[in-house]
Amino acid sequence: MSRILARSTPAAPPAPPTNANHRTPLPLHLKKVARSWQLYVLLAPALIYIAVFKYWPMYGVQIAFRNYNPVDGFTGSPWVGLQHFIRFVNSYQFGQVVGNTFWIAVLGLVVAFPIPIVLALLVNQLQSERFKKFTQTVLYSPAFISTVVVVGMMFVLLSPRSGLVNNAIQLAGGEPIFFMGSSEWFRPIYVISDVWQNAGFSMIVYLAALSGIDPALHDAAKVDGASKLQRIRHIDLPGIMPVVTVLFILAIGNLLNVGFEKALLMQTNLNLPASEIIQTYVYHAGLQQAQFSYSAAIGLFNSVLNLVLLLTFNWVARRANQATLW
Template sequence: MQATANSYVEKKKGILYFLKRDWMLYLIISIPIIHTFIFKYCPMGGIVIAFKQFNPMVGIFKSDWVGVKYFKQFLSDSTFWNVFKNTILLSIYNLLWSTPMPIFFALMLNEVRSTRFKKTIQTISYLPYFVSTVVMVGIIFQILSPTTGIVNHILSLFHIPPIMFMGESKWFRTIYIASGIWQGTGYSAIMYFAALTNIDQELYEAANIDGAGRWGRMIHITLPGIMPIIAVMFLLNIGNVLQVSFEKVILMQKPITIDVAEVINSYVYKRGLVGMDYSYGTAVGLFQSIISFVLLIFANKISKKLSETSLW
């Protein structure tokens, strides 16, 4: 009865009471909400440019309506399909390597018994994430330089001639993925470290009594314990599968590697902004967003059926 009475009183107080009582919490949460609304939702009104012959002199709404002209144009463009293929390949390789590496790193570090060593490694692994893309690409060029790079210096010790890593198309994807793993593994593992702390320690004690070794505990307790967060992170990565890092690709591109280095984001930038073909660039960007959205819904449904874990 007391609980029911309290619930009734809480409802009668109304929203103003809770706003006054928890104003600090509402203020904190309002900042990301306002940011998301202004920078994510408000610009969506510009999508209409994809269906118009946009003229900056007359504005969006006074520009001539052309329907799906630009969608037909890029879908029939052989250059676009090469760009789309490059984006898909980079995204798949990145998904296959960048998704399991943080999990493996978190599992291995979780088995370390020295707290000081574990914290030191964690801190060191986070640092590359905070290195700017420009600096990171500069480091890559220095390390892989055919004249002064340490990699080619090591190869020369084995009488292997210098390799133009940044000047050969076959190395572009490997370098892109490897540098992404180096930069993002530590930071991406934070979610898995947090999930590992929530696993009931009594399960490990029971496994020890039953004679389970480290690998046995990892396979039968640790992995199932973090499986929900693995599923959620995988779904979020699926949603960004076509969002290849624009800055990194642009900085790593060279005319000689453009056949494998041109992706949708860089293509939209060059065609839409540099080439001032705004409607075409918007149409390609909208197509990219629709594909990503469809993939996210599809992956979410599969995850919900197989593991009962989903985003909604």
């Protein structure tokens, strides 16, 4: 009987083997990081830079809501809320400063944004590789010139006494014009010089996008008898439209950040009614007059406007089924 019970009773399952070196498997996202750890090492310096110089200074934004005193520090300075923002909006310079910034930004966007696209489309049609590289170099070279040098060149070329432009005007029977001291000429000079200096750099981005278009599309269009203009319209432009949309949204988000350095260098007492923009006004109020809280409030006001524009146009692009930032 005992033998029968012993045979019919199932044996206990063997204990699982114990392994002292057994490790819990990593989550999927950590496995991806581990497989590409070299890329994250290369990315680390950029992330540290952004964290230290972009995110950490955000702690100082609170001085826009305080009467900041360097002796008392951030926490010791009295809290005043929106007082500095109200002061800026009610100041007599508000309309002039914001208006100048807006008009320069809009002119720069309308004129400077499409020109690199046109240049990229034209350069892409060049057949000679040597001439194509030469053209790219000539158009891209001004981007390496310092803004200080560019403004100095403008003062020399537009000088009312010895400038080449005024010499040509006098040879044509006209009177010399003090371009750099005229409020009427400040905006055109600013935009034209900006196009000359930066159009080549932006052109490179669109050329890179054009290089990603399948050459078979152009070959098929040639077989069908399409002209160069038709191929640009129906192949090249649709091919780079996602890049154009993203760069346009980024340009809108940076619309009111008109170049401070060039505006300050071009600024004179004679053209001040047209050259005083938000950035130069913040410089005068913050560094020259030591109104730290007031200038911080103006800078934050400008950043909020840019953020609103960025979110608005990104939403419009998403509604239109175009490429967006997110």
